[in-house]
Amino acid sequence: MNLLYTLDLLGTAAFAASGALAGVRRNMDLFGVLVLGLVTATGGGTIRDLLLGDTPPFIFKDETYLYLSLCVSVAVFLFHRNIDRFHHPLLYCDAVGLGTFVVIGTSKAIAFHIGFFGSIMMGVMTATAGGMVRDMLSTHVPLVLQREVYASACLAGAALLYLLHFTPLPGNYASLIAALAVIVLRLLAIRYNWSLPRASHNEHAD
Amino acid sequence: MNLLYTLDLLGTAAFAASGALAGVRRNMDLFGVLVLGLVTATGGGTIRDLLLGDTPPFIFKDETYLYLSLCVSVAVFLFHRNIDRFHHPLLYCDAVGLGTFVVIGTSKAIAFHIGFFGSIMMGVMTATAGGMVRDMLSTHVPLVLQREVYASACLAGAALLYLLHFTPLPGNYASLIAALAVIVLRLLAIRYNWSLPRASHNEHAD
Amino acid sequence: MNLLYTLDLLGTAAFAASGALAGVRRNMDLFGVLVLGLVTATGGGTIRDLLLGDTPPFIFKDETYLYLSLCVSVAVFLFHRNIDRFHHPLLYCDAVGLGTFVVIGTSKAIAFHIGFFGSIMMGVMTATAGGMVRDMLSTHVPLVLQREVYASACLAGAALLYLLHFTPLPGNYASLIAALAVIVLRLLAIRYNWSLPRASHNEHAD
Numbered sequence: 246m247n248l249l250y251t252l253d254l255l256g257t258a259a260f261a262a263s264g265a266l267a268g269v270r271r272n273m274d275l276f277g278v279l280v281l282g283l284v285t286a287t288g289g290g291t292i293r294d295l296l297l298g299d300t301p302p303f304i305f306k307d308e309t310y311l312y313l314s315l316c317v318s319v320a321v322f323l324f325h326r327n328i329d330r331f332h333h334p335l336l337y338c339d340a341v342g343l344g345t346f347v348v349i350g351t352s353k354a355i356a357f358h359i360g361f362f363g364s365i366m367m368g369v370m371t372a373t374a375g376g377m378v379r380d381m382l383s384t385h386v387p388l389v390l391q392r393e394v395y396a397s398a399c400l401a402g403a404a405l406l407y408l409l410h411f412t413p414l415p416g417n418y419a420s421l422i423a424a425l426a427v428i429v430l431r432l433l434a435i436r437y438n439w440s441l442p443r444a445s446h447n448e449h450a451d
Numbered sequence: 452m453n454l455l456y457t458l459d460l461l462g463t464a465a466f467a468a469s470g471a472l473a474g475v476r477r478n479m480d481l482f483g484v485l486v487l488g489l490v491t492a493t494g495g496g497t498i499r500d501l502l503l504g505d506t507p508p509f510i511f512k513d514e515t516y517l518y519l520s521l522c523v524s525v526a527v528f529l530f531h532r533n534i535d536r537f538h539h540p541l542l543y544c545d546a547v548g549l550g551t552f553v554v555i556g557t558s559k560a561i562a563f564h565i566g567f568f569g570s571i572m573m574g575v576m577t578a579t580a581g582g583m584v585r586d587m588l589s590t591h592v593p594l595v596l597q598r599e600v601y602a603s604a605c606l607a608g609a610a611l612l613y614l615l616h617f618t619p620l621p622g623n624y625a626s627l628i629a630a631l632a633v634i635v636l637r638l639l640a641i642r643y644n645w646s647l648p649r650a651s652h653n654e655h656a657d
Numbered sequence: 658m659n660l661l662y663t664l665d666l667l668g669t670a671a672f673a674a675s676g677a678l679a680g681v682r683r684n685m686d687l688f689g690v691l692v693l694g695l696v697t698a699t700g701g702g703t704i705r706d707l708l709l710g711d712t713p714p715f716i717f718k719d720e721t722y723l724y725l726s727l728c729v730s731v732a733v734f735l736f737h738r739n740i741d742r743f744h745h746p747l748l749y750c751d752a753v754g755l756g757t758f759v760v761i762g763t764s765k766a767i768a769f770h771i772g773f774f775g776s777i778m779m780g781v782m783t784a785t786a787g788g789m790v791r792d793m794l795s796t797h798v799p800l801v802l803q804r805e806v807y808a809s810a811c812l813a814g815a816a817l818l819y820l821l822h823f824t825p826l827p828g829n830y831a832s833l834i835a836a837l838a839v840i841v842l843r844l845l846a847i848r849y850n851w852s853l854p855r856a857s858h859n860e861h862a863d
Binding site: 295296297298357359360361362363366377381384385386387390396397400440441442443 | 474477480486487497504506507508510514588590
Binding site: 268271272273274275276277280281291295298300301302304305308311312315381382383384 | 771774778855
């Protein structure tokens with residue numbers, strides 16, 4: 246499915262940019278920026294493949310993802326001063342990446358006969374685990390655990406795809422619908438500043 | 452062995468509660484609380500299965516663990532103000548979980564023909580790695596590396612089980628004895644405030 | 658190849674010492690010091706084996722690595738006050754470990770038919786991932802992402818080995834040359850205080 250592969254690469258590039266930028270902001274050296282770019286872009290899918298027992302993971306079967314992440318990270322390292330200009334395009338690409346990664350992860354889990362909960366976990370993990378490792382490597386509490394409907398959009402899309410899988414709808418259409426659901430939810434969440442409830446816990450973190 | 456499965460679920464619930472509570476204390480949103488609950492309850496066994504090459508890990512073969520962790524985490528999110536009332540029951544359930552997880556992890560490693568050191572590592576890891584990931588996700592130095600005889604009780608129980616494995620004692624009895632050893636050691640450690648020696652290093656962490 | 662195995666154990670011991678020392682400095686208890694020693698010495702190779710699907714990882718097939726790391730960590734715990742005396746020998750052993758780990762990781766990846774980029778990643782990861790987990794466990798931003806030509810020496814050595822693999826040079830010689838390249842680069846980097854460029858980002862980490 247060529248469209249999905251194209252969207253996948255677009256998302257990979259956007260995720261690599263977000264990781265590399267985090268490295269620049271943490272004042273890391275060139276190697277650190279590359280590692281954060283690579284991990285953010287490919288970490289989620291790699292952990293998914295490890296859990297499914299599909300080794301070596303996808304990044305070693307098609308090195309396009311690695312070279313693309315590398316090039317984007319180097320570009321961010323060199324031109325990070327101008328990156329504000331790309332703030333909006335990056336947000337859109339990031340949303341496209343989110344939708345694509347959720348669909349790829351969930352579909353793969355279904356193909357490996359994982360159940361409902363597990364398939365949704367795989368979809369959400371494919372889209373968010375790379376960013377969580379990025380935040381752990383820079384000793385920040387992962388953003389995705391703290392704010393916005395980032396993960397919820399993934400949850401909704403993954404659940405939708407799992408259910409569509411039992412309808413006579415062809416797989417390509419189901420994937421497209423689920424990916425669009427994630428992307429639209431994510432963009433609406435940004436626009437209207439949605440957020441999930443927190444437990445109203447007043448003490449500071451101990 | 453039905454008793455072991457029951458104890459396993461009890462421990463899973465207690466571990467999920469401890470993870471979800473950490474998420475509430477770090478002021479995470481609902482999704483963050485769920486992730487911390489799930490990771491704490493199932494992370495140790497998942498890492499064990501990855502290391503043994505037994506993929507997909509147990510949580511995807513029997514989704515009971517996932518649903519249970521989810522329900523407990525949601526309950527903690529909603530009713531965390533009343534959780535102090537359950538402080539003592541939670542400590543007991545946590546100790547039961549510790550003993551059960553050690554026994555399950557060590558037994559599985561022995562069944563996979565892992566050696567003495569490796570089997571003990573697997574037992575300890577099954578019981579403690581979930582909590583370590585919980586602490587890393589909330590950017591705290593893992594508690595288990597710093598205080599109390601938490602890990603040592605696991606070490607002792609795992610070593611005991613490995614050795615009992617060479618005696619004519621039936622497996623069920625060996626498991627029960629080892630689990631009880633962990634639980635009793637853990638409860639004694641809480642009661643008498645035992646702790647492991649530290650290197651008397653006076654400089655502050657750099 | 659007996660020389661490689663000897664160098665491997667030497668590197669393992671040096672890495673275990675660096676991990677255990679980090680644990681002592683973070684004021685961890687004995688268990689924490691052991692975990693940090695073990696993880697630093699064996700974590701990189703373990704992650705490599707997981708990614709290659711070669712489970713259980715090498716540490717469970719030859720427990721020598723585990724016992725060696727354990728003994729070194731206990732020694733550091735007991736005698737850390739005298740460790741300054743071994744500062745220079747430790748730096749040399751660490752460099753030897755770096756070179757050896759890169760060569761072992763890259764060779765294994767080539768044997769598993771991983772491509773150019775992936776094989777280099779495996780080599781670098783074998784040598785550096787243990788230290789990264791050590792730093793994450795003690796909630797520090799991994800040193801290797803921030804300073805010195807530590808990782809670059811690994812990158813150069815891994816790329817060299819991959820290329821030598823296509824020449825008629827016997828494997829043993831290629832390994833030796835690549836390991837020496839890493840070791841010499843690393844020692845030169847220490848001596849002349851080389852460092853990688855950073856993006857000149859003036860804001861503090863947010």
